[in-house]
Amino acid sequence: MRFPLLAYLTVACGCVVAVGGAFAAVHRPLTALALLGAAALAAELIEEPESARVREPVGPGVFRVASGVDIAAVIVLGPWRGALVAGAAALLARLVRGSWRHAAFQASAFALAALGAGYAFTIAGGHTGRLLLPDDIVPLTALAIVYLLISRGVLQLIGAGEALDPEFAAAAAETGLGAVLAILALGHPWDVLAVIPVALAVNRAHGRVRHSRQETLHALETFANIVDERDPSTYRHSIRVAQYVDELARALGLPYADIDRLRWAARLHDLGKVAVDASVLRKPGKLNPTEWGTMWRAPRLSGRLLRRFELSAAESRAVELHHERFDGRGYYGIPPEELPLASHFLIVADSYDAMRSDRAYRPGLTEEAALAEIARNVGTQFHPAVAKAFIAVQRGLDPYSALSAEEQEELRGSAAPTKLPVLPGAFDVREQPELAALGGLIAALAGVGLGANWLIAAGSVLLCGGLVLRATVRLRSARLRSKISATLADGTRDQVFERLASVLEHALDGDWAALVSWEEDGLGGRLEAERGQGPPERTLMSWLVREAESREELLAATADELSTPGDHVYVALPLRRENSALVGFVALRAGRLLPRYVRAALAASLDGIGLALADRPAAGDEQAGRLAS
Structure with missing residues (x-):
């Protein structure tokens, strides 16, 4: 790997800082210098090597115990001697x-970073020691801010040649550790020994989370590789698609987090083909x-x-839609x-690799021919x-x-970090009386x-207010449960749905x-009944497919997730038979997250609602099942 000129300049500045730190000592x-130096060196040695780290699409930043020791050294020893400790270790x-x-x-x-942070500390009113x-x-x-920006900035911008990803959460933890170490060291340097087991435990726990x-x-x-290997014509397909997406995201100057999530989405975009028979994947004809x-x-x-996985959930919708078209005529x-x-990153990269690859029914296109085909479309x-x-x-x-200029602005906007949406009302204190x-x-x-x-x-x-709110929630929940139970008492399936929908609305x-019936393979359904004007059926089904196996008793999504206007919330109640088989949903639209008393009432009534609204098998099917048993 070629060492850039700025990297050599950084090393030269580092040498100057080391000499200045030695003179200051x-x-x-x-x-204090020796003990903090020993602590910094020990902390550096227990850190996971950069070469062993895997770039993840989401998750905690890299927490460094050594950075906490560096911060403590700066506070206790001052800018120059603190920089000497950090650099030497x-x-x-x-x-x-x-x-x-x-x-x-x-x-x-x-x-x-230590030198700059030390001067920032004193300029802001702090005193060495x-x-x-x-x-x-x-x-x-x-x-903390100066240490973070200089250390991450130099390593990421100059060392890696990528956009700055400051990782504020990890930096806050490092600063907290550094402050504790400094307070102990200022009492007596040997007091730092008391916090070493805690620091080691935190570092080990953080490492286990990352390894998990x-x-x-x-x-x-591995599953993605298995899918690729089932069809010789798509061998290493997802690896190449991930490489194309990574190259595009880097060239656009997107932040680390966006590059990572896009690359992993591309790497895993074909996992669903694990359910497709290999003979279908290799079939040369129609x-x-x-x-x-x-x-x-x-x-x-x-x-x-x-x-189902936190590290890939944010891009699951992009993966689901990687066979769509810009004109709306996709899958x-x-x-x-x-x-x-x-x-769209996945669509163009996936299509390009498909065009370049040989198939049983046609040879692969050349690079220029494939790019010309993309340009035509x-x-x-x-x-x-x-x-x-x-x-x-x-x-x-x-x-x-x-x-x-407009297209540039649109793509730069794609650099905004992808976050799972927050439901309106999710942080209402009235919903958490405890x-x-x-x-x-505590107060x-x-x-x-x-x-x-x-x-x-x-x-x-x-x-007292919290206790009163809790009692009110329980009382209102009991009343709503009684109303729901009354709607399930008798009548046809459609009548039960109408009464239940009226009560819940x-x-x-x-x-x-809406009342949704569900297919046995779990990959789709259809609207059976509807009150009011809801989202497009295909959009609703797409959401339910992604969430069908959620561990949540009640599914919830924002209007943005279903690509509909407004600030309302969509909720789905799973319908199950006696054998727990999922057979449908009751979907609702509300102005905010369900109040706690409503959630409690629905959770307690789910079994009854499922039995009342689940589409039962035909009598012949039931008899056949009994004979088979």
Whole structure:
């Protein structure tokens, strides 16, 4: 790997800092310097090597115990000696593991970060050798921000040549550890020993979480490889698609998190083909309706599988829709305004690799022929901006040179981190009366300890209010359960649905309800009855497919997830037979997340609702089942 000029300049600056730190340490007490240096070196040695880390689509940032020690050294020793500790420890630990150039560069990055953070601490009002909280919270915050931006900035922007991903959560934890270490070291340097077991335990726990996530990714990756290997014409297909998507995302300058999630979505986009017979995948001729049905369901199954994992849930919809078209004539007929931009990255990369690959019924196209085919289908099959950028990247050009100003802005907007939506009302304190009561109890106890009568009074009021709210929730839930039970008493299936929908719409201030029957393979359903005007049926089914195997008793989604206007919430109640087989849903639309008393009433009534509304097998089928048993 070529070492850039800026990296050499960073190493030169690091050498200057090391010399300055050595001069600053002359004729100064060595106890704190030696102990913090030993702690920093030990912390660096227990860190996971960068080469062993797997880039994940989502998840916690890399927490470094060594960064906490660096921060403590800066507070206790000052900018220059703290930088000496940080740089020397990083250098010695990395020389054991890799080349001197990378060791010197990374050590220089941490030394410069420590130096800058030390000066930020003093400029913001802090004093070397002292940390008093909460008085020094502003200097400590300034120290943390500067250390974070310099260390991550140098390593990511200069070292990796990628966009800055600051990882604020991990940085906050490192700062907290550094503050604790500094307070202990300022009391007496040997007091730091008391926190070492805790730091080691935190580091080990964090490492286990990351390894668990990596093992999950590797397992999913293995399934993707199995799918690719079932058909010789698609061998290593998902690897190549992931590479194309990665190249495009990097060329567009997207942040780390976006590059990772797009690459892994591409790597796992064909998981649903695991349910397709290998003979269908290899068939040279036209598929019959049954065979086409299994292929048609595969993208939905891919989305359904990925939705179950936190690290891939955010991109499950993009994966599900990777066979759609910009003109709305894809597998599921999803209009372009409902397609997430991430899906267009997968669509163009997947199509390009398919065109380049040999098939039983045709040879693969050349690179230029495949790119020309993409260009011919811009605006019909492919998103214009994504397709133009992809073609430019494959030809070795700057993707932004091929785009208009509006198209550039659209793709830059795709760099916004993908987050699972927050349901309206999810953080309403009225829906969590226990937390209000416990918060009041904590405040009252704190008031007793501090001798603050006003805090005791405020906490007591909050405690009583929380208890009253809890009692109210239980009473309203019992009343609604009685109403629901009455709707299930007798009548036909349609009559029961009408009565139940009326009760729930009144309780939720809703304006739409639907009864959905579900297919046995779990990859689709159809509307049987509907009250009001709801979302398009294909959009509703797409959501239910992704969530059908959720562990949640009640499924919920925002309007954005179903690509409908407004701030309302969609809710689905699974309907199950006595054998727990999923046979349908009752879907509702409400103005906000279901109130707690409604959720409690529905959860307690799910079995009864399922038995009343589940479409029972025909009598002949039941008799056949009894004879078979």
